[in-house]
Structures are given as structure tokens and as C-alpha cells.
Amino acid sequence: MTSHPTTEKQSARHWFELVVMLVRRDLKVRYRGSFVGYLWTMLNPLILMGVLTLVFTKVGNQSSAFYPLYVLSGILCWNTFSQSLLTGSQSIIGNAGLLKKVHIPHWIFPSVSVLSALTNMLFAFPPFIGVALILGFKFHLSLLTLPLTLVLFFFFLVGLVLVVGTVNVFFRDVGHMLESGMLILFYSAPIAYPIDMVPQKWLPLLQMHPLFYFLKAFRSSLIDAPISVQDWLYLLLLTIASLACGILAHYKLRDRLFYYL
Amino acid sequence: MASTTRTIALESQDLTIDYIVTKHRYTSLKEFVLATLSGRRVKAETFTALKNVNLQLHRGETLGLIGRNGSGKSTLLKALADIIKPRVGSVTRRGTITSLIELGAGFDGELTAEENIYLSCMLMGFDRKMITRNVDRIFEFAELNAFRKFPVKTFSSGMYARLGFACATMIDADIILIDEVLAVGDEAFQLKCLQHMQKLKNSGRSIIFVSHDLGTVQTFCDRVCVLDAGRIMHDGGAAEGVELLRSLLQREIQSPTIKNLSSQLMLKPHEYYQEGENRDDFAIEYRIDKSLRNLPRKFQIFGFGQSKPLLLIREAEVEFLQKKGLATLKDEDGDLHGLIRFPRFPFQPGEFMLFLTIEDAGEELGHIARGFRFFSHQSEVNEERGILDIASYYRKAVSQTLV
Numbered sequence: 001m002t003s004h005p006t007t008e009k010q011s012a013r014h015w016f017e018l019v020v021m022l023v024r025r026d027l028k029v030r031y032r033g034s035f036v037g038y039l040w041t042m043l044n045p046l047i048l049m050g051v052l053t054l055v056f057t058k059v060g061n062q063s064s065a066f067y068p069l070y071v072l073s074g075i076l077c078w079n080t081f082s083q084s085l086l087t088g089s090q091s092i093i094g095n096a097g098l099l100k101k102v103h104i105p106h107w108i109f110p111s112v113s114v115l116s117a118l119t120n121m122l123f124a125f126p127p128f129i130g131v132a133l134i135l136g137f138k139f140h141l142s143l144l145t146l147p148l149t150l151v152l153f154f155f156f157l158v159g160l161v162l163v164v165g166t167v168n169v170f171f172r173d174v175g176h177m178l179e180s181g182m183l184i185l186f187y188s189a190p191i192a193y194p195i196d197m198v199p200q201k202w203l204p205l206l207q208m209h210p211l212f213y214f215l216k217a218f219r220s221s222l223i224d225a226p227i228s229v230q231d232w233l234y235l236l237l238l239t240i241a242s243l244a245c246g247i248l249a250h251y252k253l254r255d256r257l258f259y260y261l
Numbered sequence: 262m263a264s265t266t267r268t269i270a271l272e273s274q275d276l277t278i279d280y281i282v283t284k285h286r287y288t289s290l291k292e293f294v295l296a297t298l299s300g301r302r303v304k305a306e307t308f309t310a311l312k313n314v315n316l317q318l319h320r321g322e323t324l325g326l327i328g329r330n331g332s333g334k335s336t337l338l339k340a341l342a343d344i345i346k347p348r349v350g351s352v353t354r355r356g357t358i359t360s361l362i363e364l365g366a367g368f369d370g371e372l373t374a375e376e377n378i379y380l381s382c383m384l385m386g387f388d389r390k391m392i393t394r395n396v397d398r399i400f401e402f403a404e405l406n407a408f409r410k411f412p413v414k415t416f417s418s419g420m421y422a423r424l425g426f427a428c429a430t431m432i433d434a435d436i437i438l439i440d441e442v443l444a445v446g447d448e449a450f451q452l453k454c455l456q457h458m459q460k461l462k463n464s465g466r467s468i469i470f471v472s473h474d475l476g477t478v479q480t481f482c483d484r485v486c487v488l489d490a491g492r493i494m495h496d497g498g499a500a501e502g503v504e505l506l507r508s509l510l511q512r513e514i515q516s517p518t519i520k521n522l523s524s525q526l527m528l529k530p531h532e533y534y535q536e537g538e539n540r541d542d543f544a545i546e547y548r549i550d551k552s553l554r555n556l557p558r559k560f561q562i563f564g565f566g567q568s569k570p571l572l573l574i575r576e577a578e579v580e581f582l583q584k585k586g587l588a589t590l591k592d593e594d595g596d597l598h599g600l601i602r603f604p605r606f607p608f609q610p611g612e613f614m615l616f617l618t619i620e621d622a623g624e625e626l627g628h629i630a631r632g633f634r635f636f637s638h639q640s641e642v643n644e645e646r647g648i649l650d651i652a653s654y655y656r657k658a659v660s661q662t663l664v
Contacts, residue, residue, distance in 0.1 A: 018383050025380060029371045101362040102384045103344050171290035255346035259281050 015108060022112040027119060041120055042127045045075045049131075052192040064194075066137055066223060072128055073222045074191035077215050080121040081157065082182050088113035088161030089168045089175040096261040106257055107250050110161040118154055128222070137223070146221040149235075153214055156239040160210075162246030166253050169260050190215060213238060269355065270436050270467035271318040271341060276350035278336055278491075279307040306577050310336040312491045313350070318436065323468040325482030325499060327475065327506050332488040334471045335440055338362065341469065342438050356435030356467075359386055364442050365425030370414030374405060374424055377413050381428045395431055402453075403427035423450060430457050437461060440471045455481070475503045525550035526629045528617040531600060543606040547617060551595030572608075574601070 031037040049072045057067060064070070091109035092099070099106060132139070168174045189211050190198070198206055206212060213235050220227040282305070287293035296302045311333045318324050328334050339345045341352055342360035367384040368377045378399055382392045400406045403423040413421060429442065439458070455477065462468060462481070472478050478485060478499065485502030487495040489509065495502045531544035574582075582588035582601060591598040618628035 014383075014386070014388055017389055021380060021383050021389075025369060025372060025376070028376070029369065032371055098367055098384065100339070100344065101366045103342055103360060103386070104384060171288065171293060173289035173291055177290070255348070258345045 015105065018104070019108055019111050019115060022108070023115045023119060026112065026116040038123065041123050045072060045079060045124050046127055046131070048075050056192055066135055068131055069128070069135065069137060069223050070194065070219065071192055072131060073219050074189070074215055076121055076124050076128065077153075077211060077218045078186065078189065078191050079124070080117045080153070081211055081214075082186070083117040083120065084114045084157045084161050085164060085178060085182065086175075087117070088157075089164040089178050091161070092165045092169050092257070093172070093261070099261060100258070106166070106254055107162060110165040110246075111158055113165075114154060114157040114161055117157070118150065139222075140225070142220055142224070142226045143222065145217075145226065149214070149217045149221050152217075152235050152239045156214070156242045159239070159242030159244065159246030163249045166249045166257070169257055170253075185209070185211070210238075268320050269317050269353075270320045270322075271316075271355070271358070271469070272353045273314055273316045273337075273341065274351050274353070276311055276314040276316075276337070276340055276347050276352065277309070278311040278333075278340060278345060278347055278349075279309050280336075282306040282308055303581065310491050311340070311347075314488075314491070314493055316341075316486065316493065316496075318467050318469060320467055321465045322484060323462050323470060323482045325478040325485040325502070326469055326471045326488065327473070327478055327485060327502065328488035329506075329509060333491040334488055335362070336491075337488065338438050338440050338469065338471055354436065358436040358438070359432055359434040360438040360440075361385075361429050361432055361442055362438075362440045364422060364429060368413055368421070368425070371412055373410050373412055374400075374416070375409045377424065378428055381425070382431050385428070385432065387431060392431070399427045399431065402430055426450070426454055433461070434466070436467045436469075438469045441473060475506065479503045525553050526617055526619070528615055528629060528631055530615070531602075543603045545601050545615060547599050547601075549597040549599075549619075551597075553619060 049068055052071045052075075053068045056071075088110045091113045092106055095109045098104070164174065164178060188206070189209050190206065195203075195206070195216075213231060216227055216231060217235055287296060287302075287305075293302075314333075314337060316337070326334050326337065336345065338360065339362065340347050341354075342358065342362070343352070343354075344360070344362070365377070365381055367381045369380065372380065375396065378396055379389070379392055382395075383389070400409060403420075403426070405420060405424055405427075408416070408420070413424065416424070426442070432439075458468070458470075458481070470478070470482060482499050484497065485495070485499040486493055487502045487506050487509075495505050527546075527548040529546055531546045579588050579590070579599065579601065583590060587604075588599065588601045615631045616628055617630075
């Protein structure tokens with residue numbers, strides 16, 4: 001026997017290859033033959049940054065020179081979060097045709113959504129560096145923690161999207177509810193406003209925002225001083241909790257999924 | 262047939278698969294929560310696609326799986342391939358397994374032919390290196406070498422199918438499951454595909470082959486299973502199996518069940534309701550002849566309306582009304598006698614038609630209609646309300662059962 005197709009215990013390596021292949025397909029289809037597509041991915045956060053900076057410096061009396069970088073890092077983190085969740089929540093249903101005909105695990109598709117979103121985030125880093133250079137910003141050594149933050153962010157999102165994507169198969173309105181929920185999450189997150197602008201008594205509430213610590217971590221890597229060990233611990237716990245929920249939802253529901261696709 | 266576990270490649274034990282009928286389940290969280298809170302949750306209706314299927318595939322054997330449309334062939338294949346996880350029964354696989362349910366599964370129109378080969382083959386379970394080694398051979402088989410870098414959306418349907426099957430020629434495992442895929446392509450291409458399958462067969466692979474092409478099944482398969490309504494009707498010789506299915510198909514064509522619908526169906530307003538009498542409640546009475554009750558998958562639908570049915574009550578909803586005490590069903594010498602009560606007539610007073618439609622798998626077999634007039638105490642038509650007037654009591658009892 002020369003080939004080794006689908007076996008009972010398919011190697012993790014194969015599924016990883018498949019995820020990468022599907023991410024590449026996503027990106028190819030998105031950017032195929034158009035530099036404009038790629039340009040848009042870069043330009044989109046910059047425009048939002050411009051608007052928010054304008055509002056908060058002129059109206060909100062925000063005067064830090066590197067304020068645009070603060071906003072932009074927040075936007076990059078947010079965009080990845082929202083793109084993961086919005087595409088991920090539909091990812092299992094969207095691939096129902098395939099799941100009904102090919103033997104592949106369901107978790108592949110939420111993972112692909114998250115990885116695509118993270119790749120788009122990486123595409124948006126060059127403009128970030130551009131803005132930093134223009135503003136004369138010098139990167140700290142804390143930039144070295146960026147890969148760790150990205151890895152944690154990836155697993156955090158995979159867990160979350162696995163839950164939402166799976167539940168959305170059973171209840172198709174979850175995806176729509178999510179869209180409204182995203183609006184609340186966007187305006188309640190410290191993306192455009194600095195955390196120290198928030199009154200002390202509101203801080204515990206703000207800390208419950210799913211992105212609070214991730215925003216902090218991304219900013220610590222990109223523009224700020226390193227975050228505390230305690231914060232890293234929170235991040236780790238958050239990631240583990242999210243991933244555990246995702247895996248639990250997957251194992252509990254995977255056998256029933258087919259009947260609802 | 263003496264067989265130890267050693268010689269069995271694939272086996273199903275008491276495999277039963279129930280599908281959930283989409284119409285009767287909660288598809289949104291909102292509906293589900295509301296129904297749960299108000300205690301009105303109804304159990305989802307299921308359709309049994311496979312019932313206690315015990316199937317054994319021996320090593321090196323080619324088994325043909327045949328049956329009418331909707332007999333459960335594809336469901337069985339998917340359960341054997343681990344695409345559907347059965348809730349009752351189990352499947353044992355010994356050795357590597359691969360399935361081909363659809364040609365070109367996962368093809369994306371935007372991607373080039375080459376990219377699609379990688380994608381599709383990886384979805385079938387092959388790793389990159391393996392595909393790289395075979396990609397030239399695949400293009401040769403598909404006779405599409407000149408179109409490697411073309412997006413497949415520019416392909417004709419024939420080219421698309423050829424590319425799909427060429428990918429499928431990668432297929433190789435101890436156990437191979439193939440669903441009706443040879444039907445595509447011209448005769449020459451079909452022959453090429455069959456030769457490829459013959460090669461797999463000769464090399465000792467265990468194969469299950471689903472097809473409607475009975476001639477091919479008879480010559481190609483060592484053994485044949487005939488599925489009907491989710492059960493195995495025949496498991497044995499290929500010639501006998503094919504013969505049995507032919508006779509089943511023949512019988513279906515000359516189905517004698519619908520002869521004279523007006524004598525097989527009866528529907529009228531219930532007699533306690535005197536035509537012309539003023540009252541709010543209403544009842545219908547119906548009879549379904551035993552010859553119709555034995556249809557494999559018949560459904561009955563009641564309709565109210567002026568020229569076409571406006572309000573429909575389906576079979577499942579009659580059962581629901583029965584639980585609520587609003588319908589009674591009686592068996593009289595095999596005939597079904599039913600009575601459905603409406604605490605309030607759901608329409609404004611006026612002239613109506615009653616309809617009773619018999620469907621088989623979504624296809625109307627026939628219907629009868631009967632006209633009647635309905636008056637009520639509030640005999641005047643309320644102009645503001647339109648013709649449908651669902652009183653709150655009625656709404657409570659029936660609303661979730663209406664389509």
C-alpha cells in the first residue's frame with residue numbers, strides 16, 4: 001500500500017495541512033488578482049484610526065503624540081476578533097455541503113476562520129509600522145512578547161468561535177444576535193479611549209470585557225511597557241477557559257451536528 | 262457464510278438512523294426559549310432513514326448497494342464512512358477507509374485546476390507530498406494538461422466532472438466506499454472510470470459501490486444488497502438482488518393505490534354542525550381508505566380557503582391536536598376515521614372550500630374538495646379584520662402547529 005488516506009486516527013499533521021490549505025484558499029479568493037483587495041485590508045483600519053483620532057483629539061481633548069498608534073493597535077485587535085466571530089459563527093453551516101460528503105472534523109472550519117482573520121491582522125502590521133515611523137515612535141523590547149500574545153489570542157478565539165459556530169448550527173439566530181452583540185462590545189471596549197479615562201468604579205465592569213486583557217497585551221507589545229505577570233496569568237486563564245468551552249461544545253455536540261446541518 | 266472477524270473489513274451492527282424533520286424543530290434560539298418557557302415544547306419529528314441494518318463487507322469483496330430513490334443507500338454509505346455518527350447501533354472498520362460521495366467535493370470556482378486538485382484531494386485525506394507526486398498523472402487522466410492554471414469556474418461541466426473523477430482516481434484504501442459518481446461524463450470516460458475501479462477490485466480492495474446502473478452492478482459486484490425503506494431486503498447474489506429491485510421498480514410504476522380518489526377519501530363538515538346554523542365552533546369529519554393508508558410515505562393535509570387552501574393542517578399537526586383533545590382518530594376495518602374540532606372557526610363567516618390532499622414525499626397524489634357556508638352569531642363580516650380571524654383560544658391551541 002503506497003498511500004495513507006483517511007484512517008480512523010488521522011494524523012494531526014494532516015488536519016493542520018488542511019487548515020493551512022483552506023486559509024490559503026480564503027486569502028487567495030479574497031485577494032485574487034487584485035492589489036486593491038490587499039490595499040483595502042491595510043487602508044480600512046487606517047481610515048477608522050483617522051476618524052477616531054480626529055474625534056478624540058479635537059472633541060475628547062486627547063493630546064498624546066502616539067495616540068493614533070494606541071487607536072490603531074486597538075482596531076487591529078478588534079478587527080481580528082470581530083472577523084473571527086462573524087465569519088466563524090457561520091463557518092460550520094457555510095461548509096455544510098462539504099461536511100455532509102467528506103469525512104472531516106467540524107473544528108477545521110472555525111479554526112480556518114480564526115487563522116484567516118489573524119493572517120489579515122498580520123497584513124495590517126506594515127501600515128502600523130508606517131504610522132509609527134511617521135510619528136517617530138521607537139519600538140520597545142516588549143515587542144518580543146507579540147508572538148506569545150498572538151498564540152494566546154489564536155487559541156482564545158478558536159475556543160470562542162468553536163462554541164458560537166457549533167451552537168449556530170442548532171439555533172440559526174445566534175449568528176444574527178452576535179452581530180448586534182458586536183456593536184455593544186465595540187463601543188464598550190477601550191479601543192479609542194484610554195483606560196485611565198474610565199472612572200475607577202467602572203473598571204471592574206470594563207475588565208469583564210472579553211478583549212480587555214488582550215487589548216492590554218497587544219498594546220504592551222506594540223506601544224507600551226510590558227504588562228504584569230498577573231495580567232499574563234489572566235490571559236492564560238482566559239485562553240484556557242475559552243478553549244475548554246470550545247472543546248467541550250465540540251465533543252458534546254459533534255455527533256449530533258450532522259442531523260442539524 | 263462462514264466468516265470470522267479476520268475476514269470482515271467493515272461491519273455495521275443494528276445501525277439505525279433517524280433524521281430530524283426540519284419543519285418540526287426549533288431552528289432559532291428565540292423560538293426554543295419561548296416554547297420552553299411557556300411549556301409548549303413539542304418533540305421534533307423524526308424520519309427513520311435506516312432501521313436495524315446489519316451489513317458485513319468481507320475483505321477483497323465488492324458489494325453493490327442498490328435500492329429505490331430514498332431507500333437509504335447514501336445514508337448507509339455516509340454512516341459507514343463515519344460522516345454520520347449513528348445514535349443507535351455501531352460501525353466497525355478494520356483498515357484504512359476512504360469514501361467518494363461526490364465528485365470534486367470542495368472545488369472552488371475561483372481557484373485554478375491545480376489548486377483545486379490539492380484542495381479536493383486533501384479533503385479526501387491525502388497529504389501534500391502524496392498529491393504533488395500524483396498531480397501530473399491526475400491531469401493526464403483528466404486530459405486537462407493545458408488548463409492547469411485556469412480557474413475552474415471557466416470550465417465546462419464536462420471538464421469539471423473529468424477533473425473531479427481524476428482526483429477520485431487518487432482514491433485508495435483497504436476499504437473504498439463509492440456513491441453514484443460514475444453517472445457523469447461521456448461513455449468513453451465512464452469506461453475509463455470503470456477500468457480504474459476494476460483495477461482496485463483486482464488488487465484486493467474491499468469496495469462498496471452504490472449505483473442505479475443495475476447492469477454495471479450485476480457484472481461488477483460479487484454480492485448485492487437491496488435496501489428498501491431503510492431495511493435490507495436482500496443480501497446475497499448479484500443477479501437475484503438486481504432482479505428483486507427490478508420487480509420493486511416495476512410495481513411502483515403500476516401502483517394501484519390511487520384509483521378512485523372520491524371513493525377513497527371523504528371529507529365534510531361534521532353533522533352536528535347544521536349548515537346555516539349560527540354558531541362559533543366548527544368540526545370536520547374525514548375518512549381515509551385503507552388502500553391509501555398503506556402508502557409508504559403518505560401525508561395528509563387539510564386545507565380551508567375560498568378558492569385555494571389558506572389554512573393548512575398537516576398530519577403531524579393532527580396528531581398534536583389529538584393530544585390536545587381537539588381531534589379524535591378511529592380505526593374502522595382498516596379505514597381511518599377522523600374528527601377535528603375547532604373551538605372557534607378561524608375565518609370570518611362566508612363561503613368556504615374544504616380540501617383534503619394526499620401527498621407522497623412532497624408530491625401531490627390527489628385531493629378532494631368540498632364547498633360549504635359558515636355563519637356565526639356575529640354574522641356580520643368585520644371589514645377591518647380580513648378573512649382570517651384567529652380567536653385567542655384557538656391561537657393558543659393551534660398556532661404553533663400552523664405552517
